[in-house]
Amino acid sequence: MDVIETPIPDVKLIKPKVFGDERGFFMETWNAQVFAEAGIDATFVQDNHSRSVQHTLRGLHYQIRQPQGKLVRVTRGEVFDVAVDLRKSSPTFGQWVGEVLTEKNQHQLWVPPGFAHGFYVMSDTADFQYKCTDFYAPKHERSIRWDDSTLAIDWPITADPLVSDKDRQGTWFKQAECFE
Structure with a gap:
């Protein structure tokens, strides 16, 4: 397994070793x-799985209390996955990292607690799976607008994105609650 630092060092791109033959494949x-040896010392308490159609954009989500670290991957399709640093004390505060995750490349992204997270579906459909380090806490959930000009995320959008009402009403980054 290769663990690669992204431009935000706490966010890691993980390339699992995949063993395959005519029967299929196996990967850990x-x-x-x-993961601990690579600096990701996490205990996971919840696994989630979503399926989305093409042009769906989910995020940017985070929990201001009970922040979740997330190990994310795509098991079907292709997404552009984004992590935004919301830790005021971090030298990369307000910066974002984006990676293409696909069922073919089988890459994973480690998004630590203290980050907002979102993704855009580039394929016909996508199955997105993630492990979380804390439980979902709706009363602490926050959303930052995906199209915030301060963040200037370079989404690979090819059509009007399908966005939930909740995400459409997200907070602008400058008004968002952030972590110390």
């Missing part, structure tokens, strides 16, 4: 010892 998606 989580190994606490290997």
Whole structure:
């Protein structure tokens, strides 16, 4: 398993070793010892799975209390996945990282607590799976607008994105609650 630093060092791109033949493939998606050696010492309490149609944009989500670290991957389709640093004390505060995750490249992204997260579906459909380090807490959930000009995320959008009402009403970055 290769663990690669992104431009925001706390966000990691993970390239699992994939063993395949004419029968299919095998890969290890989580190994606490290997991840800890790579600086990702996480305990997961919840797994989630979403399916979305093309041009769906979900995010940018985070929990201001009970912040969740997320290990994300795509098991079907292709997405552009984004993490935004919301830690005021971080030298990368307000910066974002984006990675293409696909069922073919089988890459994963580690999004630590203290980050907003979102993704845009580039394929016909996408199955998105993620492990979380804390439980979903709706009363602490926050959303920053995906199209915030301060963040200037370079989404690979090819058509008007399908966005939930909740995400459409998200907060602008300058007014968002952030982490110390």
